[in-house]
Amino acid sequence: MNIDILCYLLRKVRYIGSEGATFFELGFHKEQAYYHNGSFMFGYHKVGTSNTMFTCHLDTVENSRVGTSKDIYLDPATNHIFANKQVLGADDGAGVALLCHMIENKVPGHYFFFAGEECGGVGSNYLADNFETLFPSLKLDRAIAFDRKGTRDVIVSQFGGTCCSDEFALALCYALGTDYQFANGSFTDTANLVDVIPECTNVSVGYYNEHSKNEYLDLAYLKKLATRVCKIDWEALPTVRKCEPEFIFEEQYLTSEEAFWYQLTEPYLL
Numbered sequence: 001m002n003i004d005i006l007c008y009l010l011r012k013v014r015y016i017g018s019e020g021a022t023f024f025e026l027g028f029h030k031e032q033a034y035y036h037n038g039s040f041m042f043g044y045h046k047v048g049t050s051n052t053m054f055t056c057h058l059d060t061v062e063n064s065r066v067g068t069s070k071d072i073y074l075d076p077a078t079n080h081i082f083a084n085k086q087v088l089g090a091d092d093g094a095g096v097a098l099l100c101h102m103i104e105n106k107v108p109g110h111y112f113f114f115a116g117e118e119c120g121g122v123g124s125n126y127l128a129d130n131f132e133t134l135f136p137s138l139k140l141d142r143a144i145a146f147d148r149k150g151t152r153d154v155i156v157s158q159f160g161g162t163c164c165s166d167e168f169a170l171a172l173c174y175a176l177g178t179d180y181q182f183a184n185g186s187f188t189d190t191a192n193l194v195d196v197i198p199e200c201t202n203v204s205v206g207y208y209n210e211h212s213k214n215e216y217l218d219l220a221y222l223k224k225l226a227t228r229v230c231k232i233d234w235e236a237l238p239t240v241r242k243c244e245p246e247f248i249f250e251e252q253y254l255t256s257e258e259a260f261w262y263q264l265t266e267p268y269l270l
């Protein structure tokens with residue numbers, strides 16, 4: 001894996017609003033950048049033919065906006081990278097570096113580098129709302145975010161809803177290695193995509209204590225993951241989950257009063 005790219009990302013202070021600049025500094029072109037009202041929403045890169053999306057986010061939660069760079073350190077005893085009393089930004093610099101590694105190794109896929117994940121998924125929300133307009137011929141079976149803490153998690157539910165089937169998650173756990181387990185996540189960009197892509201998940205990239213000055217990255221794990229993701233046959237993973245929102249009637253077609261009556265299953269005293 002290209003450690004220079006990882007170190008560049010971790011050294012740079014990358015708060016929301018700086019995503020476009022980071023995307024271009026990684027070597028991507030302006031034709032690959034998508035904007036809304038003048039703001040960078042996401043960067044997109046395609047490799048080969050596939051029905052798989054890989055995602056990461058370019059923004060970080062920073063506890064200091066002073067300066068544009070920070071010192072990072074490697075503890076040789078633990079193989080952990082950390083920043084001195086500052087947010088490291090491995091959430092999600094690790095994911096960005098991993099996607100760059102996969103592109104370099106020509107793993108077929110549709111690569112999305114999102115903006116504003118830490119503010120509710122600004123870029124992924126824009127993509128979900130405009131998916132058919134922006135990518136009319138793109139049919140995706142699965143979306144894998146690399147934006148999860150720890151070293152063992154495959155996310156099966158996030159933002160209060162199921163995001164992938166057990167069959168998909170089990171096959172992915174097996175493909176990644178025997179130590180992986182199902183987990184419930186809070187939120188990442190793929191949570192915004194569950195209505196347009198059947199199987200959505202988030203996989204551990206090795207950071208801990210994110211959003212705090214105690215954040216660190218397990219570099220040994222990230223290197224191992226980088227080797228593994230280049231060998232997986234992503235297209236062979238099963239697609240079982242359907243995209244339809246579970247409560248489409250209540251949410252989209254019924255008024256709240258109508259939804260109240262619709263939900264009644266027992267005789268109701270009037």
Ligand SMILES: [Zn+2]
Pocket residue numbers: 057091092117147188
């Ligand atoms: Zn994140």
